[in-house]
Amino acid sequence: MTLREELDGAVAAIRRRVPNARPTVGLILGSGLGSFADKLGGATKIPFEEIPGFPTSTIVGHAGNLVYGQGGDSATVQVLAMQGRVHYYEGHDIQRVAFPARVLIAAGCKILIVTNAAGGVDATLTPGEIVILRDHLNLLPVSPLRGVNDESIGPRFPDMSEVYDPKLRVIAGQAGAELGSKMREGVYAALPGPAYETPAEVKMLRLLGADLVGMSTVPEAIVAMHMGARVLGLSCVTNLAAGITSQKLSHTEVTETAARVRDSFERLLARILAKLAPPEA
Ligand code: HPA
Numbered sequence: 001m002t003l004r005e006e007l008d009g010a011v012a013a014i015r016r017r018v019p020n021a022r023p024t025v026g027l028i029l030g031s032g033l034g035s036f037a038d039k040l041g042g043a044t045k046i047p048f049e050e051i052p053g054f055p056t057s058t059i060v061g062h063a064g065n066l067v068y069g070q071g072g073d074s075a076t077v078q079v080l081a082m083q084g085r086v087h088y089y090e091g092h093d094i095q096r097v098a099f100p101a102r103v104l105i106a107a108g109c110k111i112l113i114v115t116n117a118a119g120g121v122d123a124t125l126t127p128g129e130i131v132i133l134r135d136h137l138n139l140l141p142v143s144p145l146r147g148v149n150d151e152s153i154g155p156r157f158p159d160m161s162e163v164y165d166p167k168l169r170v171i172a173g174q175a176g177a178e179l180g181s182k183m184r185e186g187v188y189a190a191l192p193g194p195a196y197e198t199p200a201e202v203k204m205l206r207l208l209g210a211d212l213v214g215m216s217t218v219p220e221a222i223v224a225m226h227m228g229a230r231v232l233g234l235s236c237v238t239n240l241a242a243g244i245t246s247q248k249l250s251h252t253e254v255t256e257t258a259a260r261v262r263d264s265f266e267r268l269l270a271r272i273l274a275k276l277a278p279p280e281a
Pocket of ligand 1: 117118119120196197213214215238239240241242249254
């Protein structure tokens with residue numbers, strides 16, 4: 001099956017469940033951050049298994065539903081949210097990892113908000129802080145654009161000079177400021193995982209210009225650029241990266257920190273969505 005046929009099949013499955021949906025914002029909710037989708041107004045939950053071509057997640061803390069509903073303070077933005085995502089380390093091909101992001105855009109979303117839990121490579125970051133992505137380093141071994149290109153979906157050689165939309169970054173910063181936090185921006189490095197980094201690797205990442213490290217987000221951001229969508233990336237710093245403190249890393253710590261910031265993260269997302277409501281968007 002071609003990518004176009006796969007996208008059409010997935011979008012048709014979504015439309016069968018929510019025929020009147022006209023989503024404009026796609027949302028990918030990372031580790032421990034999926035609960036926001038439960039807050040959407042008039043939500044319809046579609047398990048990933050019901051959407052042809054969707055990979056299913058195997059990780060604790062990743063629920064595995066596509067949720068359609070209204071978001072924003074006055075619930076005026078139609079959102080298609082992924083509660084959980086899959087990662088490259090789970091064994092899927094990178095094209096499959098990025099497929100759901102493509103589906104959100106093929107379903108009509110012009111903006112993709114990608115969130116994740118990340119380790120802080122910049123030692124001045126604080127666990128619990130939410131950082132706006134300014135740029136990324138793709139340190140995964142392959143690109144989700146590898147293979148035959150369908151020019152009707154996107155260009156063979158997409159420009160990557162501004163993956164994270166400057167206007168969306170300003171909006172996210174304003175939303176944070178209104179909620180009382182000064183949001184910082186950072187560069188996110190995507191590594192294949194699933195082992196956390198060694199202290200030497202974290203030093204290397206810092207030398208390369210990374211502020212944050214994680215195992216997701218970049219494949220989705222790349223396919224969104226390929227398809228001409230605008231991208232906003234948000235990292236929840238769940239821990240300082242290996243070697244910055246003497247503390248050992250664990251998935252439990254990652255999910256616990258994400259759970260601790262859940263309320264403020266949800267408020268931030270709601271405020272950002274409100275600012276994306278028409279006619280401002
Ligand atoms: N490294 C990689 N991925 C992560 C980390 C980390 O320290 N924290 C949360 N996701």
